[in-house]
Amino acid sequence: MATSEIQHTALTLHDQLPILQVAIPLLAAPLCVLVGQRHAAWWIAFISSFAAFVISCLLLVQVTDGSYISYEIGGWAPPLGIEYRVDALNAFMLFLVSGIATLILPFASASIGQEVPERNHTLLYSCFLLCLTGLLGVLITGDAFNVFVFLEISSLSTYVLVAQGAYRDKRALTAAYDYLIMGTIGATFFVIGLGFLYMATGTLNMADIAARIAEQGDNRTVRAAFAFILVGMGLKVAIYPLHHWLPNAYTFAPSAITAFLAATATKVAIYVWLRFMFGVFRPDFLFDVYTLQFIILPFGLIAMFAASFVAIFQRDFKRMLAYSSIAQIGYMLLGIGLISATGLTATISHLFNHGITKAALFMGVGALVFYSGSSFYDRLEGRGRTMPWTSAAIVIGGLSLIGVPGTAGFVSKWVLVQAAFEKGWWPIAALIVASSLLAVIYVWRVIETLYLTAPAEGAARREAPLPMLIPLWIAALSCIYFGFDGVFVVDIARTAAEGLLTSPTPLPLLEGN
Amino acid sequence: MWEFIVGHLNYWLFCVLMMTGLYIVVARGNLVKKIVGLNIFQTAVFMLYISMGKIAGGTAPIFPTDMNVDPNVVYSNPLPHVLILTAIVVGIATTSLGLALVVRIREEYDTIEEEDILHIERDIVTAENQSHGGAMGGRA
Numbered sequence: 232m233a234t235s236e237i238q239h240t241a242l243t244l245h246d247q248l249p250i251l252q253v254a255i256p257l258l259a260a261p262l263c264v265l266v267g268q269r270h271a272a273w274w275i276a277f278i279s280s281f282a283a284f285v286i287s288c289l290l291l292v293q294v295t296d297g298s299y300i301s302y303e304i305g306g307w308a309p310p311l312g313i314e315y316r317v318d319a320l321n322a323f324m325l326f327l328v329s330g331i332a333t334l335i336l337p338f339a340s341a342s343i344g345q346e347v348p349e350r351n352h353t354l355l356y357s358c359f360l361l362c363l364t365g366l367l368g369v370l371i372t373g374d375a376f377n378v379f380v381f382l383e384i385s386s387l388s389t390y391v392l393v394a395q396g397a398y399r400d401k402r403a404l405t406a407a408y409d410y411l412i413m414g415t416i417g418a419t420f421f422v423i424g425l426g427f428l429y430m431a432t433g434t435l436n437m438a439d440i441a442a443r444i445a446e447q448g449d450n451r452t453v454r455a456a457f458a459f460i461l462v463g464m465g466l467k468v469a470i471y472p473l474h475h476w477l478p479n480a481y482t483f484a485p486s487a488i489t490a491f492l493a494a495t496a497t498k499v500a501i502y503v504w505l506r507f508m509f510g511v512f513r514p515d516f517l518f519d520v521y522t523l524q525f526i527i528l529p530f531g532l533i534a535m536f537a538a539s540f541v542a543i544f545q546r547d548f549k550r551m552l553a554y555s556s557i558a559q560i561g562y563m564l565l566g567i568g569l570i571s572a573t574g575l576t577a578t579i580s581h582l583f584n585h586g587i588t589k590a591a592l593f594m595g596v597g598a599l600v601f602y603s604g605s606s607f608y609d610r611l612e613g614r615g616r617t618m619p620w621t622s623a624a625i626v627i628g629g630l631s632l633i634g635v636p637g638t639a640g641f642v643s644k645w646v647l648v649q650a651a652f653e654k655g656w657w658p659i660a661a662l663i664v665a666s667s668l669l670a671v672i673y674v675w676r677v678i679e680t681l682y683l684t685a686p687a688e689g690a691a692r693r694e695a696p697l698p699m700l701i702p703l704w705i706a707a708l709s710c711i712y713f714g715f716d717g718v719f720v721v722d723i724a725r726t727a728a729e730g731l732l733t734s735p736t737p738l739p740l741l742e743g744n
Numbered sequence: 745m746w747e748f749i750v751g752h753l754n755y756w757l758f759c760v761l762m763m764t765g766l767y768i769v770v771a772r773g774n775l776v777k778k779i780v781g782l783n784i785f786q787t788a789v790f791m792l793y794i795s796m797g798k799i800a801g802g803t804a805p806i807f808p809t810d811m812n813v814d815p816n817v818v819y820s821n822p823l824p825h826v827l828i829l830t831a832i833v834v835g836i837a838t839t840s841l842g843l844a845l846v847v848r849i850r851e852e853y854d855t856i857e858e859e860d861i862l863h864i865e866r867d868i869v870t871a872e873n874q875s876h877g878g879a880m881g882g883r884a
């Protein structure tokens with residue numbers, strides 16, 4: 232390893248990309264408040280999100296071959312210093328999160344004007360940027376405690392963002408409060424788990440922890456750490472029995488915020504799961520394998536069916552989509568539970584594909600709500616005729632949610648079915664298809680409401696404003712694009728999955744530890 | 745046996761505090777009390793971290809100013825303490841945000857008792873079912 236002096240002279244702006252990825256939105260957030268003018272704040276938020284997106288693209292092209300970039304904060308070499316480590320998995324997630332943030336902001340500029348009073352806009356953009364910072368930080372860091380800190384940055388700002396829905400419906404406040412209680416319990420469990428890991432290994436660098444656990448093997452402290460991290464992050468992921476906070480938070484948050492959270496927050500939590508279960512604990516740690524196969528996999532299956540059933544009986548479009556999110560998380564858990572490269576490929580590509588699908592659908596709801604004022608089905612009747620562009624985009628999103636061939640949702644479900652067959656577990660493949668049929672029912676209810684009922688009397692043709700329609704259609708078209716050209720997503724997902732399953736090069740161990 | 749119990753006193757207290765906090769969060773209906781419970785729960789974790797940094801016979805990890813470190817002196821591990829400084833900041837932010845939400849909830853609902861809030865929300869849902877649930881036979 233080169234000494235820090237040599238590295239300092241060799242650094243160019245290009246080498247600083249990993250830190251800029253997090254620093255730009257972090258510095259832009261207080262700037263929004265200082266400027267204090269809502270249009271300027273929007274521009275700051277948009278430009279910094281776009282900059283983060285460009286950086287994530289630059290990082291992604293460097294690591295698609297399976298290599299990784301290691302960045303030492305302040306020139307302190309890991310494992311003592313904090314390391315930012317970018318590999319195919321988190322570069323791909325950074326791409327998703329910053330891309331969605333850039334896409335949502337133009338949408339937000341139109342939609343929150345109706346949903347949140349103007350005096351709050353500057354602060355809302357500032358919180359949005361903090362949330363983005365937290366999510367990007369969780370993804371990029373290679374230090375376990377850093378994950379906790381960034382997780383709390385994103386969670387705390389998320390609670391504020393959800394509570395902003397209170398100007399439409401006061402239940403947003405209790406939803407945010409519930410989320411705060413659950414989220415904090417989850418994060419605290421996570422930090423207890425990290426404490427046990429530190430006790431067992433004496434280090435906080437994830438690659439270093441992995442190497443030391445592999446060295447000392449299984450013991451009770453490591454098992455306790457695993458259990459706390461599993462449950463703690465499980466609360467943030469909203470795995471089936473721990474999902475209580477999700478439907479209310481998604482239903483009552485402002486539309487743009489729901490679209491952003493649904494597409495990114497739970498996905499980032501699943502990323503942390505993947506990183507800890509495969510990157511830190513390694514699958515040769517048997518406790519890990521048993522837990523994934525006998526606890527996570529069944530919960531995934533239950534989520535796929537139970538949440539889909541509940542979704543069918545909703546009368547509110549937005550709440551229906553929230554339950555469908557829980558069901559879709561079930562597919563991702565299933566991919567994790569299969570513990571194979573193909574299973575993980577399915578999980579990672581579903582993270583991405585479901586992210587853009589849900590972003591499209593929640594933006595669609597936001598556009599409908601813009602005129603109808605609420606997302607109950609009876610208020611949306613006949614919108615297919617009065618808002619044809621919005622409705623068409625919702626139909627595309629809905630098809631992708633079901634997994635119709637030619638849409639993004641199909642590609643990842645197909646890989647998931649392949650993974651099940653690879654293991655010879657054909658009943659699981661049958662269950663995947665069966666639960667997709669439930670998705671047909673709840674998506675059909677939406678299509679029926681939009682197209683097969685008469686619009687309310689005197690309803691004129693009134694399309695949503697362009698700042699909402701353009702991001703909505705970009706998301707909808709990318710659902711189709713990634714459906715026809717699934718190779719891009721699946722290739723990166725496979726590189727990422729293989730990166731998770733092969734052990735990383737261990738860092739040189741420090742003496743005296 | 746006695747050694748085991750007394751020697752791990754900090755950890756026993758951590759368990760007791762953690763479960764007390766968690767119990768208060770679950771069992772109390774008052775929103776402010778829930779936040780207090782959450783606070784106790786988080787404080788327990790601080791104790792866990794600080795305990796693990798302690799090394800038997802270790803002194804405060806401050807080197808003498810002339811940097812003549814005596815190799816025979818044992819120092820405690822400062823890293824967990826530093827981590828907990830961060831966690832304390834997170835805890836304060838969570839508590840203040842939670843209390844701010846409680847203030848807003850009281851403005852809107854005029855109560856901070858969970859049971860009353862649930863009652864009010866149930867009434868809202870019933871009203872919604874009556875006005876929007878036509879397609880589902882009046883209920884959803």
